[in-house]
């Protein structure tokens with residue numbers, strides 16, 4: 001399986017004497033989809049550029065291991081920078097074909113892979129279009145199609161969802177997840193926390209110049225700061241609802257719904273039983289990656305809302 005090991009006391013830009021990340025120790029392995037998250041300027045692109053070798057760590061080392069070391073390095077890693085890096089003087093098809101051909105694929109294999117990735121990204125009909133005659137989202141699709149057509153073992157994608165419509169994001173992420181299940185290493189830098197939560201199993205969170213968290217997405221979300229809550233829907237007359245409002249010190253909506261911290265559930269259930277209010281629905285609310293992320297950024301502890 002592919003593997004990337006980074007041990008870097010300092011990452012950043014040598015010419016500008018700028019340190020962006022400190023004490024970055026990461027081991028990434030195939031079979032996983034990693035989400036790389038953090039605020040603007042946190043260092044996501046800098047980290048990606050270091051992993052791919054565009055930037056050298058200021059101090060430390062980065063080591064990339066792939067199972068098929070006979071392939072050219074260009075073919076082993078699919079890299080999409082934040083802003084489409086394409087050949088503006090050729091057409092869509094030639095842009096996409098460039099990826100697998102430079103990756104060392106045969107004429108026939110590259111043609112098959114190009115056809116497959118054009119289909120996946122939904123740009124078959126744009127094959128003959130000039131790059132500057134298509135939209136920003138379509139340019140992004142071309143760049144992604146080129147990298148996917150290489151069939152790499154490692155995918156390093158910087159904001160791949162930028163400009164993409166929802167259905168294309170769904171197809172792309174499903175494909176990447178399947179590639180990871182087949183052994184590929186996928187790393188996606190993104191602000192689209194809802195999409196990455198649905199597909200990534202691992203998370204790397206950058207904040208204040210360091211890797212604040214590396215581990216499972218579930219481990220990041222489940223923590224003591226987020227108090228689990230419960231959504232309750234009841235059936236009762238207006239007097240019963242008024243009594244309940246008073247008891248809860250909050251407003252029950254017109255359809256009889258309200259949300260409470262899980263620790264209050266027992267107390268509320270005994271009130272409902274005593275006042276003969278019937279429970280129509282009782283649902284546990286699971287915290288989301290987005291909620292947990294915002295909590296950490298705000299440095300607060302609140303209920304899931």
Ligand SMILES: Nc1ncnc2c1ncn2[C@@H]1O[C@H](COP(=O)(O)OP(=O)(O)OP(=O)(O)O)[C@@H](O)[C@H]1O
Nearest residue numbers: 013016018020038039040041042043044045046047
């Ligand atoms: N070529 C460069 N030379 C010097 N500093 C740079 C360079 N590129 C980026 N930086 C700085 O490095 C820091 C991290 O930038 P980076 O692009 O890695 O952040 P990011 O997390 O990818 O942000 P965003 O979410 O906005 O894409 C920022 O302070 C940025 O100004």
